[in-house]
Amino acid sequence: MLYYAAPMEGITTYIYRKAHARWYGGIDRYFTPFIADRKMTPRERRDILPENNTGLTLVPQILANKADDFLTIAKRIASYGYDTVNLNLGCPSGTVTAKKRGAGFLCDPDALDAFLCEIYEKCPLKISIKTRLGVSDLKEWNRLLDLYAKYPVHELIVHTRLLQEFYTGRPHPEAYADAIERLRCAGIPLCYNGDIISWESLQNTVDTVIKNTPAVRGMPGAGGLQQTNPAAGAPFPERYDGLNRIMIGRGLLRNPALVKQLRCSGQTGKDTVTEGGPDLETLRAFHDEILDGYRQIMSGDLPVLFKMKDLWAYMISSFTESGTVNAHPTAPCAATAPASTSHVRKNAAAYLKKIRKADRLSAYQIAVDNLFREQCP
Ligand SMILES: Cc1cc2nc3c(=O)[nH]c(=O)nc-3n(C[C@H](O)[C@H](O)[C@H](O)COP(=O)(O)O)c2cc1C
Known part of the structure; x- marks a missing residue:
């Protein structure tokens, strides 16, 4: 399983990330909060300076809805030596969505298509995407999946909620199962994001995804995360390419040791998250x-x-x-x-x-x- 630390505007700065990597670690990729300024502000520049991000793998994130803006920021990011950027199509904040950016861009699939076409054609960097399921209706998800499947998306990180749901209510892991089915042929790797705060929530999410992914239901090991029989090899998610990347935001801020504990739980099959408390x-x-x-x-x-x-x-x-x-x-x-x-x-x-x-x-x-x-x- 790969674990990513989610971008959290104002909180997961380079100061936070470096301290987290030093004292807890276990994170495969940290993502910066979004960069929206074409010229990049001094704060945004400091946040991605390689010398401020030693000892960790960082993916800078861009918030834009004009290809020219995206490409300009990506070029600046490339000059610092990065080879991948992430496109923010998930931010639900009113000030962002009012300008049709972040999740607000999802309301106009045709414009999004034209934007993606241009950035994937012209950007020298690999582009991953962080998306929501749509704006107000889960039926929008299929159209978006068709769109993403057209491009060489380096990785699709799915926050399993609609824009209108902000960060509340139950996420929709079933929709993630749809993405597994749909994007498998396109060869786009997926990453799950949404309400992973404990071993139990991770188990429940994996179970729901498996139940809703007919193609994998019958696979050996599809019994969920609890499978610890050594003869069967690594616990399930290690062997299942449908759900083998998890991005965690609030859960990691609440418990900075969460990923270390989830890894430990994955190895032992025991819930090591709730059994202890903070060191x-x-x-x-x-x-x-x-x-x-x-x-x-x-x-x-x-x-x-x-x-x-x-x-x-x-x-x-x-x-x-x-x-x-x-x-x-x-x-x-x-x-x-x-x-x-x-x-x-x-x-x-x-x-x-x-x-x-x-x-x-x-x-x-x-x-x-x-x-x-x-x-x-
Ligand atoms: C205060 C705050 C700031 C956030 N800033 C960003 C951001 O800059 N870019 C982004 O893609 N997502 C941002 N997010 C969304 C998180 O990255 C993540 O998708 C969200 O918290 C859901 O994951 P979780 O349930 O693990 O917390 C932010 C969320 C919060 C609550």
């Missing part, structure tokens, strides 16, 4: 590196606080959702080590409130120190 020492080191990184590049407390608070909106879940806390992991699969009892789970909201209220970095540090200190037995 506090690593989480603290990860947090401190991100904080230091922002302090070095931003002036004044407020912009740094803004970034850190955005991150805590997700990271607080490490203290609330994963059960008990594992302060001193020793086992190779850290999350399976014996866990100590969390004192903080019930009070996580209060700690988050203090972090959010901090208007100086000194107050922020105290709030974070308290949160981590209270967790330690």
